[in-house]
Amino acid sequence: MSLETLQRKILPQIEAALQSFLEAQAFGSSQPLKQMLSYHMGWEGENSGGGKRVRPFLTLLSALAFGGQIEISMPAAISIELLHNFTLIHDDIEDRSPLRHGRPTLWQRWGIPQGINAGDALFSIAHLAILDLSKTCNPSIALQAARYLNQVCLNLTRGQFLDIAFESHDSITLETYFEMISGKTAALIGLCAALGGLTAGQNEEIVNKLFDFGESLGLAFQIKDDILGIWGDPKTTGKSTAGDILNRKKSFPILFGLGQSPEFRTLWAEQAPSPDQVEHMAVLLEMCGAKDEALKKAESHTQNAFQIFAALFPHPLDENEYALAIAELCQQLLLREL
């Protein structure tokens, strides 16, 4: 089956499992709390339609590639998606983002107190989901999966701590930047791949390699995203040109530029640059080598991901349609147009 066929087959199953898991929780007089979660997940309210569910899809593909089964690994897949959405609810409050996917964020509609609380509820539900692995796999796998999940949660809060702290500091080393995106983005992608293998009965060595594969993929993806945030075509990305400069995002090219280009540093300090200045700043970044360096880093993490992948799934891949689909998915994620 092609990647597209697999997506058409598996994504609706993920969506149904997510919905029925939320539906199965008791909310008593607190039905509006359930509605908030349902709104955030994209099942209620204007412009509803759900998310791309890339993470649980990767979890299931990773399980299938090792001979696993969708039903057995599903609790892990939906747990990761619920966890991811919990982080989005809290991130939106922490960043004061009023919109997500073109609709008001949860806190924007129901206020900060209910927003924090709804995030906490989703966090608990994500945990209840992972514990259900004791029914589809066995207690020891369920425990191991819950432990991985919580280690990654703690990493997420470490990454988020750095991200918030960054807002008021210009002098961040690139090393700290990598620690931040490892925690915030890459660890969760690592978890997707790892839990796929774990729930398909793979040993610790393979599970760790899967984690490393996903983490490298996540790092490459994030740096690619950083490049697109400055030099991406607005028609393709749906974002404004050099949007990350306007939004003062501490992305890889910007941090690199702050270290290398005194002129960029001076303009950055001005806080509210004009559109012309923003365009000039993007040129300055390119001139000081920020784009090349970012491309090089993204390439190196991509290479790393594919090397680990090749060791996990030796050629020829033709015999393993699911591994083939993972490779195709990676390419889709990483080879987006600049």
Add this chain to the structure above:
Amino acid sequence: MSLETLQRKILPQIEAALQSFLEAQAFGSSQPLKQMLSYHMGWEGENSGGGKRVRPFLTLLSALAFGGQIEISMPAAISIELLHNFTLIHDDIEDRSPLRHGRPTLWQRWGIPQGINAGDALFSIAHLAILDLSKTCNPSIALQAARYLNQVCLNLTRGQFLDIAFESHDSITLETYFEMISGKTAALIGLCAALGGLTAGQNEEIVNKLFDFGESLGLAFQIKDDILGIWGDPKTTGKSTAGDILNRKKSFPILFGLGQSPEFRTLWAEQAPSPDQVEHMAVLLEMCGAKDEALKKAESHTQNAFQIFAALFPHPLDENEYALAIAELCQQLLLREL
């Protein structure tokens, strides 16, 4: 051993276990995140000194009363205390409380975004703690405990949802009030007693009874607290007279009064009553039977708790010093001076 001797013996062990568990987590470049948690737990900063740790103490007493051991049940005990503290961090943001135990709250010192994130970190750490039961007990008990914990977490968010929603509604039924305090206060006390029994190897029937015992205790405690919030002696409670009226807290006597006394309802609608008016409002509540009704409810939940307790630990209690200590602890919690 008397309750006091047991407290002197066990509380330092709880404190040490809490500290070393936090210490064991990897924080990398995010050391300040660890410091925030350490500050909130009362180990760092001005007026440090830790909390009363009633919850983990009850967990351990409950385990000991069934022949359990401190070291075996400790992961459950500290997990509950960490969880409780996570809820305090988020509650303080949701209520905009600037002070706790006479010191600035976490969000007040580090801002709302870092406050939300630090709470999330502590939530993850609480989960990691409970999963450690697989080392001291066995995988099946660890899983069961984690499941109970997360069910209670979800209940907490349901209770908190109602509490926040209450702020903008005056017409709350007493039924909804009980649903709120069940979720917010009582379920966690129920969990303490239940996990003590579970980690001491008791079966589901006993564990459920322990939960009901703790829940009744928690309900009685909360209503007592509501009474003290209006008629308590400021010298004993450390709070201002009729403070709950000033703070517009939707407590049991106030909700009862809003339903029963038109005069109280009118004064309540005025929003900023003078000290004289507040005193008058407390008298109105007493006159319409709010205090009597609250005392009756508290008494009925207390009776219920002691009845379940008596069935779990038949007389004479002399042979079970730990059960005796639990009974004494309940009395301490419930028989506070009015």
